Structure formats: C-alpha cells, structure tokens
Amino acid sequence: MLNKFGILCLLLILAIIFASAINLNTGFLSLSFHDFFFESSNSQIAEIRINRVLVMLLAGISIPTSGFLMQEYFQNPLAGPDVLGITSISSLTVAFYIFFSQSILLPEFLQNSFLSLSAIAGSLILMLVLLSASNKFQDKSYLIIFGFLVSAFAGAIVSLLQFYAENQSLKNYILWSFGANNMVTRNQIYILLILVSAGLFFCFKTIKPLIGNSLGTSYAQSLGVNMNTLKMLIIVSSSLLSASVTAFLGPILFIGIVVPHFCRLIYNPSKLWQQWILNMFLGMVMMLFFSIIAEKSQIPINVISSVFGIPVILMMLLRQSKV
Structure with a gap:
C-alpha cells in the first residue's frame, strides 16, 4: 500500500503525463499521432512541440531544485536564484555576450555553448561573492537585501546596454528575455541536459549534509559535515541549474x-x-x-x-x- 509520499508522486507523475499530452496538442495546427512518430508534412511542427515539452521538463527540474538548495542552505523560505541575484547576473553576462558578439562569426553550436557558459560564469562569480559575504553577515537575511542590490545594479547595466545597442542586438536580447520556449533547438536541449545532469549530480551530494545543516552549523560539524565542501557543492549545483535554464529560456x-x-x-x-x-x-x-x-x-x-x-x-x- 502506498504511503502519502508515494501517492503524491503518483499523482504528480500522472499530472506530468497529462500536461505533456496537452502541450503536444497545443498550437495553431492540430497534429495526429502519425506526425510525431513518422515523416509527414507536419513533422517539423511536431518536433518543435516535442522540444518545447522537453525543455519545460528540464526547466521544471532545474529551477525548483536550485531554489530548494538555496532555501535549505540559508534556512530562508524567500531565498532563491532570482531573489539573491543569480538570475540577474546571469542575464547581465548573457546581455554582454549578445550585445558584443554580433560582429564575431561563429557556428551555431558554438554560439549556444558560449551563451550558456556566459550565464554560468556570471552566476558562479556572484555565488562566490554571496557565500563569502555570508561569513560576514551574522543575520543571513541580509543576503537577500544584498541580492536585491545586485539585481538592481545588473538591471541598470542591462538598461544601459540596451540604450546603446544596435537594433538587431536589442531584438535578440528582448526575444531571449521573454523566455521563448518554442525557439529552443534539439542541440540546445542536449547542452541543457548535460548541464542539468551535472547540477543534479552535485545536488545529490548536498542532500545528506543539508540534513545536518538544518539542525545548526555546530551540530552539523559534530556529525562530520564539512561546511566548506557543502558551500562549494551548493555553489556549483545551484549555479549550473539556474544559469543553464536562464541561458536558453531567459529569466x-x-x-x-x-x-x-x-x-x-x-x-x-x-x-x-x-x-x-x-x-x-x-x-x-x-x-x-x-x-x-x-x-x-x-x-x-x-x-x-x-x-x-x-x-x-x-x-x-x-x-x-x-x-
């Protein structure tokens, strides 16, 4: 007999299947079963819808996991990759890449890779700053204020870049910031899958230490939890998960x-x-x-x-x- 957790998981899995089916059948054209599994005139549209479902599944895994890690580490229900400024800095580094790479001719797969790497690099830098600041702030809630300040600063720089940007660069950034899930290609999904898988691997390593951390730092150390290692795992996991989705779907x-x-x-x-x-x-x-x-x-x-x-x-x- 299933316990409460098993029942919840079963209901959510059924909801995922139901929502995926609706997604595949949502659009301007009505597609048949044949269009998704066999070559037809609508096969390209079917592939776009499959990509849309896949990227939403990956985003649904990544963003909540990143927020879950941040909330458990800081013991604050309002902590998250967007509130603490990770998403804003990722957006800023992506903006720099979009606005200053237009004159550089690169293959599409390299452009996608650099876009993702720029978002990850920005989030890693900010997470290092946040975790360094956490040692100086006795009240960790101050980090949320710090994150809002970082977000405001990043927003101001992005606005400045938009003001001086060329029309095409500005259009590309606006389209990216809208979160256009229909524009994600299969190659981008492969890159996203690799980054999300890596982030989940590091997340798996953090759960057991986080259980000790929830009981207090001193108690966690008495259980043998290495707090510095936990910090680094949180940095890498949360940054990979949040920045990879930000790179391809926007904030x-x-x-x-x-x-x-x-x-x-x-x-x-x-x-x-x-x-x-x-x-x-x-x-x-x-x-x-x-x-x-x-x-x-x-x-x-x-x-x-x-x-x-x-x-x-x-x-x-x-x-x-x-x-």
Whole structure:
C-alpha cells in the first residue's frame, strides 16, 4: 500500500503525463499521432512541440531544485536564484555576450555553448561573492537585501546596454528575455541536459549534509559535515541549474521560491530527500502548465511565472508576519 509520499508522486507523475499530452496538442495546427512518430508534412511542427515539452521538463527540474538548495542552505523560505541575484547576473553576462558578439562569426553550436557558459560564469562569480559575504553577515537575511542590490545594479547595466545597442542586438536580447520556449533547438536541449545532469549530480551530494545543516552549523560539524565542501557543492549545483535554464529560456522568475514552498505545505519539510523529489515533480507540472498558457495566450512564459509567483510570495510574507 502506498504511503502519502508515494501517492503524491503518483499523482504528480500522472499530472506530468497529462500536461505533456496537452502541450503536444497545443498550437495553431492540430497534429495526429502519425506526425510525431513518422515523416509527414507536419513533422517539423511536431518536433518543435516535442522540444518545447522537453525543455519545460528540464526547466521544471532545474529551477525548483536550485531554489530548494538555496532555501535549505540559508534556512530562508524567500531565498532563491532570482531573489539573491543569480538570475540577474546571469542575464547581465548573457546581455554582454549578445550585445558584443554580433560582429564575431561563429557556428551555431558554438554560439549556444558560449551563451550558456556566459550565464554560468556570471552566476558562479556572484555565488562566490554571496557565500563569502555570508561569513560576514551574522543575520543571513541580509543576503537577500544584498541580492536585491545586485539585481538592481545588473538591471541598470542591462538598461544601459540596451540604450546603446544596435537594433538587431536589442531584438535578440528582448526575444531571449521573454523566455521563448518554442525557439529552443534539439542541440540546445542536449547542452541543457548535460548541464542539468551535472547540477543534479552535485545536488545529490548536498542532500545528506543539508540534513545536518538544518539542525545548526555546530551540530552539523559534530556529525562530520564539512561546511566548506557543502558551500562549494551548493555553489556549483545551484549555479549550473539556474544559469543553464536562464541561458536558453531567459529569466524564469519566482518558480524557484514558490515550488519549494508548496512542497513544504504538502509534505513533511524535514525529509529533504522526499522534498527534493517532490520539487522536481511539481516543478515539471507547473512549467508544463505555464507552457500551455503561454501557447494559448501568446504571453511570454516569464511574464506568466511572475504573475503567478508574486501573489504567492506576498501571501508567504503575510503568513510569516502573523506567526
């Protein structure tokens, strides 16, 4: 007989299959089963829809996992790759790459690789700064304020680049920032899959130490947890997961905060292994449904995630203020 965790996983898997099927059948044209598995006049459209589903699944795994790691490490439910500025710095480094690489002729696969590497490099640099600052701040909530300042600075620089950018560069950056999931190619998905797999591998290494960390630094050290190693694992994992998705889909905001919050509401928050799995499943469901809404409404997916996420975070703040 399934326990509560097993039932939740089963329901979420069924929701993933259901949402994937709706995604594959959402668009201007109605496709048949034959179009997805055999050569036909609509095979190219079918491939675009399959790519859309695959990239949403990877994004649904990556962003909530990154937020889950940050929240557990900082012991703050409002921590996340976007609130702490990781996404903003990734966007800034991608903007530098887009605006200053137009005159350089590179093969498409190299352009995609450098785009991803620029986002990862920016997030790694910021994470190193954040973790260094965490040793100086007695109250880790100050890091959120620090992250907002970094986000504001990155936004100002991006605005300055947009002001002086050429028309084509500006158009490319705006299209990227909208989170155009239909524009991700199969080669880009392969690159994203490699980066996400690497990030999940490092995440797997952090769960057990994070269980000790949740009981306090002193207690974790008494259990043999190497806090410096844990920091480095958090840096690498969170940066790979959040920056890789940012590179190809643009900044998908607030999902890294909202999904872990919902998972803690529906299951025991102290069981981190189960929480991690639930974050990935619920993240995939949420991103797939956002993709459906984006296709039907033609609204950019990062706008949809913000419209959904902002009220949820506001309710979280109001709920905490009453405790």
